[in-house]
Amino acid sequence: MGTVVDAPAVVTEEVAENTLGGKKVTVVFVLGGPGSGKGTQCANIVEHFGFTHLSAGDLLRAEIKSGSENGTMIENMIKEGKIVPSEVTIKLLQEAMIKNENDKFLIDGFPRNEENRAAFENVTKISPAFVLFFDCSEEEMERRLLGRNQGRVDDNIETIKKRFKTFVESSLPVIEYYNSKDKVKKIDAAKPIPEVFEDVKTIFAPYAPKAE
Ligand SMILES: Nc1ncnc2c1ncn2[C@@H]1O[C@H](COP(=O)(O)OP(=O)(O)OP(=O)(O)O)[C@@H](O)[C@H]1O
Ligand SMILES: Nc1ccn([C@@H]2O[C@H](COP(=O)(O)O)[C@@H](O)[C@H]2O)c(=O)n1
Numbered sequence: 001m002g003t004v005v006d007a008p009a010v011v012t013e014e015v016a017e018n019t020l021g022g023k024k025v026t027v028v029f030v031l032g033g034p035g036s037g038k039g040t041q042c043a044n045i046v047e048h049f050g051f052t053h054l055s056a057g058d059l060l061r062a063e064i065k066s067g068s069e070n071g072t073m074i075e076n077m078i079k080e081g082k083i084v085p086s087e088v089t090i091k092l093l094q095e096a097m098i099k100n101e102n103d104k105f106l107i108d109g110f111p112r113n114e115e116n117r118a119a120f121e122n123v124t125k126i127s128p129a130f131v132l133f134f135d136c137s138e139e140e141m142e143r144r145l146l147g148r149n150q151g152r153v154d155d156n157i158e159t160i161k162k163r164f165k166t167f168v169e170s171s172l173p174v175i176e177y178y179n180s181k182d183k184v185k186k187i188d189a190a191k192p193i194p195e196v197f198e199d200v201k202t203i204f205a206p207y208a209p210k211a212e
């Protein structure tokens with residue numbers, strides 16, 4: 001009789017979909033052109049629906065301030081309205097999500113291009129519940145950005161034009177991708193802030209905290 005040899009155990013490094021360190025998470029991507037009002041409305045959603053707001057742009061700006069070795073590269077990309085390599089941004093987003101105890105995240109300003117999108121899904125195995133898209137004309141967004149007065153190095157007309165070009169060429173195709181999967185919820189972001197939030201509230205109604 002031949003020796004019975006146990007078949008080697010098949011080791012699968014499978015990561016369950018939409019989990020992060022064992023925690024099941026809900027992720028909403030918040031997209032729209034520069035100045036469309038993403039940050040403004042995310043602050044309202046945090047207050048009313050208990051999500052945690054993670055702005056990719058804010059995380060990159062914090063990375064510059066921290067004196068990181070990537071700081072100069074990130075600053076140059078932001079000044080040029082270009083998109084920072086995905087590995088840098090995804091690491092920052094992942095760290096921020098793991099550190100946070102919440103299980104509901106608004107990821108604002110990400111994914112900005114096809115590389116961002118595919119890399120995030122490959123690395124984290126997280127797909128968004130939906131994509132909130134703030135639709136606004138360039139004329140209105142330019143007016144808002146020039147009036148923002150927050151000292152951002154990219155809120156000048158030269159960089160604003162470059163950011164619009166990047167949005168049309170690289171970011172809109174990502175929105176089209178999710179639209180083809182019926183995941184986009186489009187908002188008319190040209191309306192005044194409270195009116196935009198009324199529309200946002202309708203979309204987030206299923207995520208309203210349960211009354212005790
Ligand atoms: N619906 C609105 N109507 C008028 N002004 C608005 C509206 N929403 C936001 N703003 C103003 O426009 C400016 C840009 O808004 P916000 O910072 O929320 O945009 P954003 O989409 O996050 O921009 P960015 O992509 O540059 O980070 C801010 O000064 C904000 O107060
Ligand atoms: N996924 C991203 C997001 C942002 N950037 C860079 O940051 C700039 C500012 O982003 P805001 O969302 O705060 O407007 C943006 O213009 C990019 O240069 C990025 O590279 N990748």
Ligand SMILES: [Mg+2]
Nearest residue numbers: 038039055057
């Ligand atoms: Mg913003």
